[in-house]
Amino acid sequence: MEERFALFGDIIHSERDRTFKEFRDSYLMIRNGRVEKITKERPEGVEVHDYRGMLIIPGLIDMHLHAPQYQYAGLFMDEELLDWLNHHTFPEEGKYADIEYAERAYGIFTEDIVKSETTRFSLFATIHEDASLLLARMLEDSGLAGYIGKVNMDRNSPDYLKEDTSESIRRTLSFIEEMKDFKNVMPIITPRFIPSCSNRLLEALSNISREMHIPVQSHLDENLSEIEWVRELVPESRNYADAYAHFHLLGEEKTIMAHVVWPGEDEYPLLKNKNVFVAHSPSSNSNLSSGIAPVRKMLEAGINIGLATDLAGGSSMSMLKMLTHAIEVSKLYYRLKDESAQPLTFREAFYIATRMAGTFFGKVGAFDEDFDADVIVLDTSSIHTTLYDELSLSERLELYSYRASGRPVKAKFVKGRKVL
């Protein structure tokens, strides 16, 4: 049975050439969960959701976040990565052994992400199979879409977060099996990072990924101390990215690597050739004193990039805020590190956070015909300025991103289903 409806309002998305395309007072036609077309003519015989005067844009894609860290997002921001992990992250993640705690905390997380600008995600849960499945179920029920990873850790971790290697493998298989009937939320192989996974575990995870065609996510080149540690742990690899490649965990299946703040020159071609998606996390990289990722240089090298909140290294769940933050740090990189690396423009940052990141998920991130109908609606009229009536739609989007991001969105659709 065919399901058709339309959204009316001011529609804007990114074209393939990274420019904006704007449709004022138009109808976004949706058929069976996919975009049919954008038209000025009022369609007959279909329901129209009237968002007159509001902005209708593709849902934002959060390429990397840690759901169990949300409870302390915006706290304890005076420490660097490795201390912060030991003092705050690991103790908090340990609590998810308790399914009642997980239910309460993941309930808050799910409620908030539904209201946020995010429609798709790739997230880390914890090592705990039951809590991770609970979160997967909550997110599946919410109507959002994306990937969720049960985290694997079997070394260099506190006792309460260290798995037995065989147990870690078994639980990963069981987690994947339990999700086999899910429609929107899919499993992703999630070794935390090289330091917390033994060689045997990394090899087993790689085998699971390749045999079952399940994508992979992990962390790469976030912090200088971390990079040095990986060099000691995998001396046979040429660099950190190569350490993942060594274990067949880099680009054998679709792969997301979070951060990539300090890529070596020889890592650029590796990331490009393996078709890796870099999850650029500007807020987190500032908050944890990690540095600024060379986004312009990675773009020029042809590497895929998405933006990410990296909760709770990042303190906000707002992807539009992340977009402005990516622009800000690219300007500081340009000024302080390399004047040949031009800052990101607003339209580029939006393109990255929607259409470019969307290719990881399929036909996602824009309003081309046959793309998944992932849509959010923003009420920009709540921002008072004398200039409002003169603004183009992209200027209204920029205004909202800088001044109103983080507010609950007005409406949200994922694969054509209204989730808010």
Added chain:
Amino acid sequence: MEERFALFGDIIHSERDRTFKEFRDSYLMIRNGRVEKITKERPEGVEVHDYRGMLIIPGLIDMHLHAPQYQYAGLFMDEELLDWLNHHTFPEEGKYADIEYAERAYGIFTEDIVKSETTRFSLFATIHEDASLLLARMLEDSGLAGYIGKVNMDRNSPDYLKEDTSESIRRTLSFIEEMKDFKNVMPIITPRFIPSCSNRLLEALSNISREMHIPVQSHLDENLSEIEWVRELVPESRNYADAYAHFHLLGEEKTIMAHVVWPGEDEYPLLKNKNVFVAHSPSSNSNLSSGIAPVRKMLEAGINIGLATDLAGGSSMSMLKMLTHAIEVSKLYYRLKDESAQPLTFREAFYIATRMAGTFFGKVGAFDEDFDADVIVLDTSSIHTTLYDELSLSERLELYSYRASGRPVKAKFVKGRKVL
């Protein structure tokens, strides 16, 4: 006639040693507009405003912002300072020759700043005497307090913003005269910056400031091209700060210099010895690709610092957001420029934005006995986290700053008067 009342709730402010002092479920007693004491005992015979469960903190101080630029805050962020001034700032400021436009735009500005976290400010208006007086009157009527400058510009400016030198001086005197009966909002001498003021104008402004004991505000060391330009314009000065000193505009009266992103080694002692307040504007300095001010080094040199939104280089009116932004960029400065410059901690940033900046205004920025009762009330309970009940007051303040800053405050008092 004595006016006494109390605010009840969770009270927190910065001590002189830069640590937080916390008073849970306590009464902030206010007498004749000033802080009397903080006590656990319910006072008798006075009105109590009940803010149980909310945070009661000193109002934030915005040391530098441009009120006429508010209408385009969050727009046009893809350009650097000098282009941005010519393409957007000057044309917009030109509109304030029209008093009806000024009334509409300053009406929006005043309405929004009343709801913001700011209680005190030092702001730039435009060159237009009538519009500037209108804004001064609106702010005086709102109950907020601070300094407002009619801007002076008589060279290197577009025709519609270039004053005749004598006219500029005359209007400045008239602006000051018109404000003589104001209680909360005071005039401040405001040469835009060296490039836009002739020597004769700078000398005249300095005379007015010194004869009438009126403070001074301007811009300093924001952008490398600007610094180079000043070097050409005032070749007899040793550096940009010295160019102001050359015209007796640096610290003869109380002085605020905005930005100071690129101070030379010989400018540190000058700023310190002249008791200049630096208005650190982290968002603006990122947005306009200016760089990162060396806040730690200025603090260690004993220079006074306040935080500033610098609307509309900065895109947000939220001073708590600015506080987190100051911390973020201090971490990037530490990582990318100078590892001896330790990042700002949350408690330091709060201290700077309240107690340290407050000394510019008198006994302002903390809840010591006899300080002006500038208070804002924050509803932190709207942030849902499982950790909420375990948090100290400073942690609740940090959580709010990172996750909820920019929302309208729950209540606001300036000099003991309820303004929201």
